[in-house]
Amino acid sequence: STDAGRRAFAKRSLGPGAVIAPAPLLALKREDLVIYEVDEESSTYRNTLNFDNVVGQEFLLNYCYGHPDSQLLLVPYAPIVNLIQHSSDKPNAKIQWSVEQDFLDLHPIDVLDLSGKIRMDFVALRDIEEGEEILIDFGSTWEVAARGFEGDVANFRHERGVPEGFFPDNWLHTSVKYELAQLDTPLVPGELRPMVWRHNGKSVAKSAWQIGLPSDFSTSMYDYADELGLVKLYEELLYNETLASDDWYIFNATTEGGEWFAQKYMAKAWKFNMHYIAAWNERARVNFLRALHTAGFQVALETIGSNMGLQNLTCFHASFM
Incomplete structure (x- = not known):
């Protein structure tokens, strides 16, 4: 031609x-x-x-x-x-x-x-x-x-x-969006399963796993955040728009006295209102880690360690979102 x-x-x-x-x-x-x-x-x-x-x-x-x-x-x-x-x-x-x-x-x-x-x-x-x-x-x-x-x-x-x-x-009539497969049965505490794609059942990545936590883990962490005053703070940030776009600040108005910080993240660039709250000083970080332990998060750490041959794990950051 x-x-x-x-x-x-x-x-x-x-x-x-x-x-x-x-x-x-x-x-x-x-x-x-x-x-x-x-x-x-x-x-x-x-x-x-x-x-x-x-x-x-x-x-x-x-x-x-x-x-x-x-x-x-x-x-x-x-x-x-x-x-x-x-x-x-x-x-x-x-x-x-x-x-x-x-x-x-x-x-x-x-x-x-x-x-x-x-x-x-x-x-x-x-x-x-x-x-x-x-x-x-x-x-x-x-x-x-x-x-x-x-x-x-x-x-x-x-x-x-x-x-x-x-x-x-x-x-035909098929989505081309990547979606995770739903679990057929709930994970039991300490159970480890690979995260897989819904469309073909293949693993998302070698390092992508799901770990079962105690059934009351979420409730325990919510109660901790509520008692500390973080739930009330989150409502204030979300509904009253306390922070300007992409702004952040440190506060210590929680019951245990540790310093935490809040940030309105990428609100202008991504057009959404997500905030996150995380521990700022050592006292708040230690308090947060103890709350995770009380809620049963050590089950996840033990599972990761035993299945992946790790003797020590370090948590660099954890936050409420």
Whole structure:
């Protein structure tokens, strides 16, 4: 094929079923091509995105192949193939998967990890003469969108459709967000299980584990924080906006007299109101560690030590969030 007026033409004669061009594929999430408003007032990070306001889509979307019910988009990056134009009446070529198709059984998230390693072929539907333009059918959804578009054609954005059945069912109506698998049964105190992904059951990381704690651990730590005055302080910080964005301060208005500090973390850059409270001086840190011990946190430490062959563990920091 050659580039002739932003179209693709056959450089030689081709018979039915002949591979016109193989095309390695980049695998993208649909949301990767969404353009969001930029929060220019952010003082922490430049060009922080406002995910509440979509302002457009990337031009690359026009060269993607996708299904309206899938969050997965495929971009051919072989020479010339992206110059192939649409024809619903007289297409002379189509797309089909190459011989290697094991990835069709994978979850879309795992397909994303194979970006650049999967391939499809552009194949002749009939005899194509030398110099004849190569045309494929982008699908009715693309055609309706193109015909209904008003304005500068340079602003048109829509992915190219794929043939019926080209995307397997397991790629449709499926989230491409990484989520942790839920526990089938509760962890018993001291039990250690690897953290795994929901979509494929594989470990998140070699060092990512879940440890069972005593059933009353959370209640014990809440009571400790409440008695110390930290719960009341947290409510004050959250509802009365005591701290300015990304501000922090030290205080000692707790019942045991130790000094703690509070910080409103990344509130402006990330647009949320999370605070954390942590021990500031030695007295507060020791008091906090004793509370953790009383609540039964030593079960977790003993489990980590015995399973990973560690004789000593150091807790550098702990906080309420």
